[in-house]
Amino acid sequence: MRKIVLFALATISILTFVLTGCKKEPDNTDNAGYYLKFKMNGSWVLWTNAVAELGADLDDANKTNFAFQGASGDMRESFGISLQVDGTSLTEGTYSSDNYFMPGGYSITRNGSTSWYDLSDREPVSKYYLTLTTIEPGAIKxxxxxxxxxxxxxxxxxxxxxxGEFYLKRIR
Known part of the structure; x- marks a missing residue:
């Protein structure tokens, strides 16, 4: 369990660092059409400050990780999902949180205090399906x-x- 939590926190931390570190210009600048769009509490949200990564697990070369992470323009909210599979590759297709290790998280900062949300393993259980439709060296959709x-x-x-849906710059 500790390894699972560490993987999820490391992935979210790294991607959040990349997002905040790269945030030098306002949203809607030349982002090559990259976006993260999702329905939250019944309303559509669109963020252009988002990235994806895909590659070997840094702790176990026999596993492959995919993750996407996005943040609101004011950097007060973040959202992302990760996926880990056995083996040295990840192909286009649909993956279910029932069958794969798929941590995710959402955070929001209000009045200087951050609330962290993650997938629930208690009844009712959080359940997610992730479909990768295009995997290219520079982008993932x-x-x-x-x-x-x-x-x-x-x-x-x-x-x-x-x-939700995404077309994101691939940073790894």
Whole structure:
């Protein structure tokens, strides 16, 4: 369990660092059409400050990791999903959180305090499907469907992120 939490936190931390470190210009600048779009609590959200990575697990060369992470223009919200598979490659296709290690997270900062949400393994369980439609050396395209993320400090506080799509710059 500790390794799972470390993987999820490391992935989210690295991608958040990349996003905040690269944020030198306002949204909607020349981003080559990259985007992360998702439905949260019934409303569509579009972020252009997002990236994806795909490559060998840094701790176990017999596993392959994919992750995407995005942030709002004001950097107060972030959202991402990761996927880990056995083997040295990841192909286009659909992956289910029922069958693969697929951590995800959402965070929001209000009044200087950050709330962290992750997938629930308690009933009702969070369930997500991730479809990778295009994997290229410079970009990854796909979509996802799911149900909700749960506040790590209050299991009654949920954020419904039910569907989305992305076309993201591949940083690894």
């Amino acid at each position: 796909g979509s996802f469907t799911g149900n909700f993320f749960v506040n790590m400090e209050d299991e009654n506080d949920k954020v419904a992120i039910t569907e």
